[in-house]
Amino acid sequence: MAPRPIAYNLLRLILAATHTTPRGVDRIDYGYISYLLDHWPADVVGVMPTLVGPRFFPREQLFKARDRLDGLWREHIDPGGDRILARLIRRFDDPGLPEPPPKPRGFLPGAKGIPRIARLLLGGGITLGKPITALPPKALYLDIGHYGLTFPRAFRWRWKRPDIRTIFMVHDTIPLEYPEFVADETFRAHQRLVVKTAKYADSLIVPTRSAGKAVEEALANHRVRPIDIHALPLPIDDLFGRHVSPVRELQGRPYFMICGAVEPRKNHRLLIEAWRELIRRHGEATPKLIVAGSPGFASQEIIREMSAEESLRRSILLASGLSSPAMAQLMASARAVLMPSFIEGFGLPPGEALSVGTPALVSDIPAHREAVGEAGEFLPPKNPDPWVEAIENLMDDARFEERRAAARTFVPRRWGDYMRDVTAVLLNEPVRA
CATH class of the missing domain: 3.40.50 (Rossmann fold)
Known part of the structure; x- marks a missing residue:
């Protein structure tokens, strides 16, 4: 025809x-x-x-x-020129650095x-x-x-x-x-x-x-x-691939990421609970959690809870407005991208993470099963305990390399x-x- x-x-x-x-x-x-x-x-x-x-x-x-x-x-700038990424790197050393309030992305x-x-x-x-x-x-x-x-x-x-x-x-x-x-x-x-x-x-x-x-x-x-x-x-866009180099300044500094709008269905609260437990167990050795996304529906309470305690303020860093190249570099040097959503139509970040060779811990929902297949690690979206265990496993270098090897089996659809x-x-x- x-x-x-x-x-x-x-x-x-x-x-x-x-x-x-x-x-x-x-x-x-x-x-x-x-x-x-x-x-x-x-x-x-x-x-x-x-x-x-x-x-x-x-x-x-x-x-x-x-x-x-x-x-x-700002999609063609060198990630080193991304001011959001530069500020995020500084906050690794100084979590108390004042952060401008994120602006919601309305219709x-x-x-x-x-x-x-x-x-x-x-x-x-x-x-x-x-x-x-x-x-x-x-x-x-x-x-x-x-x-x-x-x-x-x-x-x-x-x-x-x-x-x-x-x-x-x-x-x-x-x-x-x-x-x-x-x-x-x-x-x-x-x-x-x-x-x-x-x-x-x-x-x-x-x-x-x-x-x-x-x-x-x-x-x-x-x-x-x-x-x-x-x-x-x-x-998955070509800019998410094995060629992506990690963020040099964050090498040797374990951290995890959640990507996407900050809103209830993305289930940030599960990760807040998980990080409270990680802080209780590991204290100053707790890895950072980067929340890469803009405020969405009913985000105010979620963001307020992230900063309600001094220990959470030091461990959970909000980064809103990252360019896609900066996002790819952050994914490439993360221990894992986390996506505990209650529901998704698809969900691009886990596939993007796997495409750069980074493990993806995702909620066990049908959309995630279809999107990442055997390469993902599937966890219940209503219980933070398995997430704490999976995150602790990835804090161990040997187990992290095992999960990275599994991530490399993922073949992205271009x-x-x-x-x-x-x-x-x-x-x-x-x-x-």
Whole structure:
């Protein structure tokens, strides 16, 4: 089947420009549009909301905007020039060094974010574009960012263009399954997402089979037409690989990491309890825990608890806003990356850690089983005792090297293989098992 033009929803990437570093899901979005711009043989246009409704913009403008976004993010700096990493290194020697309060990453851009969006759009050569109803004939409408599915009137145009095939990525149904872990507006937005997906989607991409099953159950009460669901495990960026050198200043100083937004579902409190016990047992010899992530929903109490006691303040270091290269270097010199989440749609950090040769201790949930397979060490998310034991094992050099050897058996899925399967979905062909 000949490739069809692609209309790609840009909303998440536009909002991601408000921050100096991308989240994992932003990097996935950026990887999609970059690959399609560079390799898709048919036309690629970008769709974004405007004050006069959804409009689309030509491929040449997307190239400019992509390069501009790349420049707005601090992803190409040498890790030695990452000020967040430099401050973190200093705090290893002086844990009492005052730390600026971390800023949450909200959905809407703040005062500093709006000028960054303006720079992105102006740097990309902003034009008025064309109304979305004028999309190229038989285009594929691709939205992997979620945000475009949560606006009440985002898809009314679809009924005027029955020739267009719609493909969405649905990351998970966590807000519907576990509403206690999200804000009320996130829950309502996910309800809208499910309704719109059931109404408009021709095909879905999900990151794991377990996420696909949950999505299928959520759609059951709303579906109005058949929807193909394809479970495609997410790729690991090339910057996470065996070539990554560890942080020189932290060599010989054991530490562990947890990566991702600070919020209840990530289960930071289990690690706080584990570190209390480690401090009781090991005192000054307790390894540091680096919390690499920005505040998310209901993070205030978690962050307050991290610093409630002097011993915790000296052992748990929050690092918000690290560039991806700095994150990779920190992972490469860590004893392990820890991910005790109660629930995940996928979870990139354990795979990223294993890709640089660092062990991953993860909660025993279906998404983690699918994401890292036999290379991960699986622990219960509700009991800190096994985590304390596993962490103590990795404090021993011999056992650490054994776990590093197991980590090196992990074979990361890279972008080329991933987009081969995405291409099969876009062409409406069978995906290779």
